[in-house]
Amino acid sequence: MSRDKLWIMVDVETSGPILGRHSLTELGAVVGSAERGVIDRFEVLITPLSDEVITSRGSFARARSSGLAPAEAMRRFAAWTLPHRERRAGFIARPAAFDWPWIVWYAWTFLGENPFGFKAVCASSWFEARGRSFRVDLPHRAVDDADIQLRHFLAHA
Numbered sequence: 731m732s733r734d735k736l737w738i739m740v741d742v743e744t745s746g747p748i749l750g751r752h753s754l755t756e757l758g759a760v761v762g763s764a765e766r767g768v769i770d771r772f773e774v775l776i777t778p779l780s781d782e783v784i785t786s787r788g789s790f791a792r793a794r795s796s797g798l799a800p801a802e803a804m805r806r807f808a809a810w811t812l813p814h815r816e817r818r819a820g821f822i823a824r825p826a827a828f829d830w831p832w833i834v835w836y837a838w839t840f841l842g843e844n845p846f847g848f849k850a851v852c853a854s855s856w857f858e859a860r861g862r863s864f865r866v867d868l869p870h871r872a873v874d875d876a877d878i879q880l881r882h883f884l885a886h887a
Contacts, residue, residue, distance in 0.1 A: 731887055733765040736819035738811060739880035740850065741872045742829045743789035745778060749835045753778035754800070755786060755793035757807060757833075758872030761814045764884045772810045773873035776803040776836075786870065801840040808837070808845050815845070824864060824879050826852035853883050862886070 738761045746752030754776050762768040775789075777797035783790045798806070811819075823829035830850040837844040857864040866882050868875045 731764065734763050736761055736763050736814055736817055737822050737851075737880060737883070738814055738819050739853070739876045739883065740821060740823045740829055740833060741876040741879065742832050743786040743870065743872050744832060745780075745783040745790045746785055747828075749831060751780070752782055752784070753780060753790070753793070754832045754836055755789045755797065756872040757803065758874070758876040759807070759811070760873065760876045760880045761819060762880055762884060764887075767884065768877060768880060770810075770814075771873055771877065772807060774798055774803045774806060776800050789870070789872075800836060804836050804840045808841065811846065821846060821850040822853050822856075822880070822883065823850050824853040826850040826855070853879060853887075856883070856887060 738759055741758045742754055743756035744752055744754050755778055757774050759772045760768050761770045775793040775797035777799055778793055833846055834844055837846055854864045866878050
């Protein structure tokens, strides 16, 4: 991995596991490189799409009371990522198989396009492919989780 390669670590909190049925309530992202460390952060609460909640109850309550409309939240995320995407930053998540589909679905549903692409590296898989495990304790607040995970990835990948 190049030390100056930019990575955007994405983390989400959701009200359950099913896209379109449950809600993306919180989106956090941090960008950085091994050379520079974390250089920027993004966070947004997103108004739930339904009343169904089986996970992340605290995030759901915060999003219900002060979340942005999904379209506005995704517009802000797209604008925040733009300068980093122009510098060819790669998206990363843990696990990407869960977090990334939420980003793609919300982008297509509320922006009418997906400026983020379909590729996100899975940090856990990256480590497992090298015979290691990715273990960190997370507070389950999306931006803080993204920050902790990116710092761990950059320090140990």
